[in-house]
Amino acid sequence: MPSSSIVWFRDDLRLADNPALTEAAASGGPVIAVYVHDVESEGMRAPGGASLWWLHHSLTALGDSLRAHGVPLLIFREPAREAVLRCVTETGATAVHWNRRYGAAEIAVDTAVKGDLKAAGIDASSHNASLLYEPWKVRSKVGDPFKVFSPFWRAAMATGEPPPPRPAPSSIKGAELPAVSGAVRLEDLDLLPTKPDWAGGFRETWRPGEAGAAEALDLFLEEGLHLYAGNRDRPDMPATSSLSPRLRFGEIGPRQVWHAAAHALHDGRIRATEKDLAKFHTELGWREFSYHLLFHNPDLARTNFQRRFDAFPWRDDRKSLRLWQRGLTGVPIVDAGMRQLWRTGWMHNRVRMIVASFLVKDLLIDWRAGEEFFWDTLVDADPANNAASWQWVAGSGADAAPYFRVFNPITQGEKFDPDGIYVRRWVPELAGLPNAVVHRPWEASPAVLAEAGVRLGETYPGPMVDHGRARDRALAALASLKPDGSGSRISSDTAD
């Protein structure tokens, strides 16, 4: 009888299109599933509270799916290197499979584990489950990593269409396991909030797990994709996929999403157009680009991609940061977004740009403070997307917006939430205002305010900054930076 293989699950909490699992199952021997909650290894960034909530439920779902095959999910809470090695020793497994991660600390751990396993004569093999294109394979003509999205994506696509997903293994053999020392119960990881339990809005909004992800994808393809090209910027419409947390935890993979969307359109099952599909595929491309940037710039979440931003005159203003975090800035679209985030662990992409621009350009608060808050509060907090997107908004990133692009939160609100539906939903104290002033209540007449039951400064705050003046201040601050010198990228400057 073939000996058993370990599948080390990480950001790939699914059975379908999971190459590590497929390979292990194909060996014919029993499969042992392992998850290690490792926040101790050198450089590892602890997940935020919202992510931990999601992780708990996604692991529950994964454990249930595996158990249906007779495969237990062993859980550990310690440095991964120790847990994986002990698992191999105590179970007598002869192979370990996993799917790759792309952060520097994660790569270091995986490399160390692979070295340990090889030294012990154990097969160790890594696979790609979470990206369409490996970051090191996409290069410019002179061999450099790309810094601009469009040529990156052209070059990636020129290597061919993303490979098709593979189905879940039809059978996975379970193993009679001895107790493995150090294994803990999921509850012992303490991933859920208790004092207080702030996750009520999360439970109303989400169903984590592979089945929930498949359901969300189907729903989006049937009801959302046809809106995508035209309305993906509208936070008041169901025009986006909300697959981000599912992709973050690998409950579904980008290959599955890519091909499911293409098939749904080409089978004629849905009423979307090629334009919708292309736009949606391009967004998957942005996810790829973020990982490309992270892989080649490991410190993306901490260090300005353009080092000239190191001299930016950020304001240290805890009080303003707090108002922004709580959704009490007095700017309706900003407050709506921040409250949606707080309540559900998610925010519409367009609104993320608006609130981020407000923090960085209107309040002149360091983008890293925003990145950290998002890291803690987003269920889709992702080491690549979060960091790359904050740097993009701040202007310090790759392919960043020109400095004079400062989002005007009032006109953005009026353009993308024209009927105030989104604002009224998340900022109910403004619900009675007419459309003409719902995005700028400080311009409403006393009579209109009274009619709506709004008392500025009492039931809802006045705007904490005047956007016009804030914009001028931001442009002046940006103008104070010296033009970019050479060697501005993170990776070329951090080899200290």
Next chain:
DNA sequence: TAGCTCGTTGGACAA
């Protein structure tokens, strides 16, 4: 090589 084009997501202002 040197030159050329382009750069996800905008805003203000003039006509």
Next chain:
DNA sequence: TTTGTCCAACGAGCT
């Protein structure tokens, strides 16, 4: 109310 133009300068990437 809508549309066109300009807003810096420069680096990326290609030819």
